[in-house]
Amino acid sequence: MELKRLTISSLHNRIARGxxxxxxxxxAALDRIERLSELxxxxxxxxxxxxxxxDEIDHAAERGxxxxxxxxxxxxxxxxxxxxxxxxxxxSRILFNYKPPYTATAVDRxxxxxxxxxxxxxxxxxxMGSSTENSAYGPxxxxxxxxxxxxxxxxxxxxxxxxxxxxxALGSDTGGSIRQPASLSGVVGLxxxxxxxxxxxxxxxxxxxxxxxxxxxxxxxxxxILGVIAGHDPNDSTSSNVEVDDYVKxxxxxxxxxxxxxxxxxxxxxxxxxxxxxxxxxIMKLQEMGAEIIDISLPHTEYAIPVYYLIATAEASAxxxxxxxxxxxxxxxxxxxxxxxxxxxxxxxxxxxxxxxxMLGTYALSAGYYDQYYGKSQKVRSLIEGDFRNxxxxxxxIVTPTAPTPAFKLGEKTADPLEMYLSDIYTITANLAGxxxxxxxxxxxxxxxxxxxxxxxxxxxxATLLRTAHNLEQALGADFTPPPVM
Amino acid sequence: xxxxYEAVIGLEIHAQLxxxxxxxxxxxxxxxxxxxxxxxxxxxxxxxxxPVMNRRVIEMAARAALALNLNINHESIFSRKNYFYPDLPKxxxxxxxxxxxxxxxxxxxxTSERNESGHATEWQTKRFGIxxxxxxxxxxxxxxxxxPDASKSYVDLNRSGVPLAEIVSEPDFRSSWEAYDYMxxxxxxxxxxxVCDGNMEEGSLRCDANVSVRVRGAEKFGTKVELxxxxxxxxxxxxxxxxxxxxIAAVEAGEKIPQETRLWNERESKTYAMRSKEEAHDYRxxxxxxxxxxxxxxxxxxxxxxxxxxxxEARRRRFVEEYELSFEDAAQLTDSRGMAxxxxxxxxxxxxxxxxxxxxxxxxxxxxxxxxxxIAHSPLSALQLAEMIKLIDSGGISGKMAxxxxxxxxxxxxxxxxxxxxxxxxxxxxxxxxxxxVDQAIQSxxxxxxxxxxxxxxxxxxxxxxxxxxxxGRANPQVVNEVLKNALEG
Ligand SMILES: [Zn+2]
Numbered sequence: 001m002e003l004k005r006l007t008i009s010s011l012h013n014r015i016a017r018g019x020x021x022x023x024x025x026x027x028a029a030l031d032r033i034e035r036l037s038e039l040x041x042x043x044x045x046x047x048x049x050x051x052x053x054x055d056e057i058d059h060a061a062e063r064g065x066x067x068x069x070x071x072x073x074x075x076x077x078x079x080x081x082x083x084x085x086x087x088x089x090x091x092s093r094i095l096f097n098y099k100p101p102y103t104a105t106a107v108d109r110x111x112x113x114x115x116x117x118x119x120x121x122x123x124x125x126x127x128m129g130s131s132t133e134n135s136a137y138g139p140x141x142x143x144x145x146x147x148x149x150x151x152x153x154x155x156x157x158x159x160x161x162x163x164x165x166x167x168x169a170l171g172s173d174t175g176g177s178i179r180q181p182a183s184l185s186g187v188v189g190l191x192x193x194x195x196x197x198x199x200x201x202x203x204x205x206x207x208x209x210x211x212x213x214x215x216x217x218x219x220x221x222x223x224x225i226l227g228v229i230a231g232h233d234p235n236d237s238t239s240s241n242v243e244v245d246d247y248v249k250x251x252x253x254x255x256x257x258x259x260x261x262x263x264x265x266x267x268x269x270x271x272x273x274x275x276x277x278x279x280x281x282x283i284m285k286l287q288e289m290g291a292e293i294i295d296i297s298l299p300h301t302e303y304a305i306p307v308y309y310l311i312a313t314a315e316a317s318a319x320x321x322x323x324x325x326x327x328x329x330x331x332x333x334x335x336x337x338x339x340x341x342x343x344x345x346x347x348x349x350x351x352x353x354x355x356x357x358x359m360l361g362t363y364a365l366s367a368g369y370y371d372q373y374y375g376k377s378q379k380v381r382s383l384i385e386g387d388f389r390n391x392x393x394x395x396x397x398i399v400t401p402t403a404p405t406p407a408f409k410l411g412e413k414t415a416d417p418l419e420m421y422l423s424d425i426y427t428i429t430a431n432l433a434g435x436x437x438x439x440x441x442x443x444x445x446x447x448x449x450x451x452x453x454x455x456x457x458x459x460x461x462x463a464t465l466l467r468t469a470h471n472l473e474q475a476l477g478a479d480f481t482p483p484p485v486m
Numbered sequence: 487x488x489x490x491y492e493a494v495i496g497l498e499i500h501a502q503l504x505x506x507x508x509x510x511x512x513x514x515x516x517x518x519x520x521x522x523x524x525x526x527x528x529x530x531x532x533x534x535x536x537p538v539m540n541r542r543v544i545e546m547a548a549r550a551a552l553a554l555n556l557n558i559n560h561e562s563i564f565s566r567k568n569y570f571y572p573d574l575p576k577x578x579x580x581x582x583x584x585x586x587x588x589x590x591x592x593x594x595x596x597t598s599e600r601n602e603s604g605h606a607t608e609w610q611t612k613r614f615g616i617x618x619x620x621x622x623x624x625x626x627x628x629x630x631x632x633x634p635d636a637s638k639s640y641v642d643l644n645r646s647g648v649p650l651a652e653i654v655s656e657p658d659f660r661s662s663w664e665a666y667d668y669m670x671x672x673x674x675x676x677x678x679x680x681v682c683d684g685n686m687e688e689g690s691l692r693c694d695a696n697v698s699v700r701v702r703g704a705e706k707f708g709t710k711v712e713l714x715x716x717x718x719x720x721x722x723x724x725x726x727x728x729x730x731x732x733x734i735a736a737v738e739a740g741e742k743i744p745q746e747t748r749l750w751n752e753r754e755s756k757t758y759a760m761r762s763k764e765e766a767h768d769y770r771x772x773x774x775x776x777x778x779x780x781x782x783x784x785x786x787x788x789x790x791x792x793x794x795x796x797x798x799e800a801r802r803r804r805f806v807e808e809y810e811l812s813f814e815d816a817a818q819l820t821d822s823r824g825m826a827x828x829x830x831x832x833x834x835x836x837x838x839x840x841x842x843x844x845x846x847x848x849x850x851x852x853x854x855x856x857x858x859x860x861i862a863h864s865p866l867s868a869l870q871l872a873e874m875i876k877l878i879d880s881g882g883i884s885g886k887m888a889x890x891x892x893x894x895x896x897x898x899x900x901x902x903x904x905x906x907x908x909x910x911x912x913x914x915x916x917x918x919x920x921x922x923x924v925d926q927a928i929q930s931x932x933x934x935x936x937x938x939x940x941x942x943x944x945x946x947x948x949x950x951x952x953x954x955x956x957x958x959g960r961a962n963p964q965v966v967n968e969v970l971k972n973a974l975e976g
Contacts, residue, residue, distance in 0.1 A: 318578045
């Protein structure tokens with residue numbers, strides 16, 4: 001059984017009809033995880049718990065019970081979402097032994113919907129990174145070329161889906177952490193509107209930017225997962241009351257008359273020629289299908305990276321203060337004073353990139369610098385929001401490349417953080433504006449690496465994103481299965 | 487030498503709002519439970535947990551703000567106050583900084599210096615400004631004493647997330663007693679509006695002070711020192727007094743006062759430096775991204791304003807005017823809302839405010855105090871006390887006898903008449919003795935006698951009263967009636 005050949009909806013029906021056993025699907029996933037362990041996609045695999053859950057679903061099917069929408073779907077969870085009793089590390093040494101007493105709302109909703117949570121995936125420590133090389137549990141490798149990174153920070157989730165270890169996965173996206181690895185790994189990844197999915201139980205990085213979203217092998221499966229996890233949660237005051245659309249239904253409409261905006265700022269210097277070519281070819285496809293292509297401008301795009309790195313790190317500097325060795329997680333034992341315990345615990349527990357960002361964020365909030373950095377960033381952030389408001393007066397959806405290049409080599413950018421930060425240049429603005437963004441594969445480079453295209457939509461208009469993506473996916477008709485990993 | 491200087495004092499008061507559950511989670515706020523039993527992922531600051539505002543807190547805070555004449559901001563925002571401490575599980579406290587819950591309030595209250603024996607020298611009404619009242623969550627508590635391993639520190643997070651109102655005054659106090667009187671008034675007001683239990687021992691009400699001294703008449707403030715650990719009214723006043731003296735002495739000796747935080751040590755009656763300005767925290771406040779702005783609806787404010795009880799100072803003034811009470815009596819009677827309510831419940835049926843005040847402030851207070859009972863639960867009801875006062879006023883019993891009657895009523899809960907009848911054993915019923923009282927009453931009131939005999943028979947009651955008074959309330963009323971009637975007619 002190959003998970004890459006299954007869709008969540010077909011699986012649901014086949015399990016209900018007794019043609020397929022959830023246990024077989026789950027076993028296939030576990031085998032695949034074990035066989036491809038060198039990709040290092042998982043930090044924790046829940047083999048026994050997943051099999052037990054699969055058996056439950058099979059029993060329910062045998063009894064003739066009505067099966068929930070994700071019945072039997074094997075799903076992987078980025079290891080920065082808590083699950084009761086399951087070790088949750090956030091890719092950090094500082095949480096090497098942490099077992100949370102409660103489950104994140106999004107994960108809970110998946111389980112209630114019949115999903116089998118197969119394990120917790122590897123990530124950049126506290127979701128800080130664009131290559132999944134910043135994990136205390138080792139880097140994740142790209143199944144298309146194991147000398148390359150899968151993107152990050154949700155690299156483990158992207159790889160799990162790309163290489164058939166899971167049918168879907170959850171990631172979190174603060175500046176591109178779902179879309180960029182989806183692009184580099186050749187899968188669909190969706191960052192919903194800020195507030196669309198509850199953040200309760202997501203280990204915070206940049207609280208005003210973080211959003212949980214799905215990875216899947218098809219747009220339809222992504223729509224199905226989003227439909228389950230979206231919606232208001234009384235435990236998250238920033239989650240929205242806006243009604244959740246029927247995403248699966250919405251994808252079946254065509255795109256004729258759809259106004260597609262193409263922002264010139266996203267096609268300039270630094271964009272790989274092959275990436276540009278594939279994205280432009282896709283835009284042509286949309287036009288052929290009846291969409292109207294419109295030139296637009298998002299003039300404040302050039303400020304997105306500095307603004308993002310000030311806001312995200314400022315919030316992170318506070319969010320990561322709780323890892324102090326007092327109550328849970330790693331504690332440096334040799335310290336004799338409280339202050340020494342704090343500083344040694346945090347020095348030994350955090351990796352270099354996390355420390356860099358905590359220091360940057362602390363500095364941005366310091367007395368005398370606040371207005372200049374954090375305050376000003378907030379002002380520019382509203383300008384960027386304004387850019388999107390203006391753009392969406394003219395168009396329904398925006399098309400850009402997801403990342404400037406296909407997957408890069410491991411170690412290629414680790415020495416230069418600024419170079420690394422640039423790989424999120426096209427994805428960050430959606431987080432700053434709070435609008436939804438989706439990445440889907442739109443072709444392969446000449447060296448056989450997947451290229452991603454990004455669709456950006458209006459607030460809470462995931463339906464239009466998914467519809468556009470589904471239409472394009474059908475039109476491209478390509479198979480994005482990575483070659484067998486040696 | 488002290489006259490040459492003046493102190494400048496501002497107070498920061500933390501009042502626990504007495505909601506049943508915490509400010510950002512559903513955990514109980516009960517005091518004294520097993521350590522860490524009232525906790526959840528939110529108040530433990532576990533990874534991934536998020537705060538959710540408890541709407542009840544807004545109502546309580548609004549009541550306090552309105553009682554202190556503060557302007558409530560329609561939209562206020564929460565901020566993170568960042569610092570490391572073992573009892574602070576998130577490494578930041580959710581508080582308010584820019585755009586607090588309410589701003590620009592004041593109180594106008596009587597205040598006085600005290601003489602050597604602690605008595606007020608001269609009450610004056612002064613107005614003190616209140617900068618702001620904002621909301622925040624409480625931290626946990628570090629435990630040291632009575633723990634199994636003395637080499638370890640323990641933390642109890644039951645208090646983590648209990649709602650606090652921080653009430654910051656303007657630097658308007660010029661003496662320790664002004665600060666003391668303000669603090670007393672603030673506590674009383676919070677109790678009146680039912681938002682804080684005011685228990686300083688349990689930490690429901692905590693106080694920090696900022697103190698500086700300057701040469702009287704100078705415009706510039708001196709360097710301000712922050713005083714902490716002032717957790718009783720006595721400590722507050724003593725610590726301020728000590729600190730003012732210490733600063734004046736330092737200035738006189740030509741020393742520079744460093745900006746620092748000092749801790750009051752009660753055992754030694756001294757303040758000690760805790761940390762200097764250089765070591766002071768940079769709290770790096772920034773808006774809390776996990777909580778939307780807090781909206782306080784105008785309708786809610788209007789509703790709460792309409793429901794606000796009469797506040798202690800207004801009530802004290804009314805008691806002086808309406809009931810012609812002394813300043814001290816009115817102040818004592820309005821010290822708690824329960825006492826003031828009780829007083830008015832006695833005055834209404836008895837019509838005798840003076841007597842009501844005396845009985846409540848003396849006999850009743852003494853009994854309640856020795857039994858440790860709050861006046862709201864007094865075994866002697868206000869109506870019973872009113873009936874007793876009426877009996878006295880009608881001459882039914884003497885004041886002297888009434889003391890005994892009150893105690894018996896208090897103990898038995900039975901009505902005044904019944905108690906008086908019961909102690910009738912000590913009543914004087916023989917005609918000869920009573921005739922002596924009657925004769926005396928008639929002789930000392932010739933004018934009334936003349937009027938009575940001229941037809942004003944309503945004065946009969948007056949003579950009964952006189953006889954009862956002369957007999958110390960012990961004369962048998964029936965015998966008095968008979969003998970008096972004969973004597974007056976004769
Ligand atoms: Zn709690």
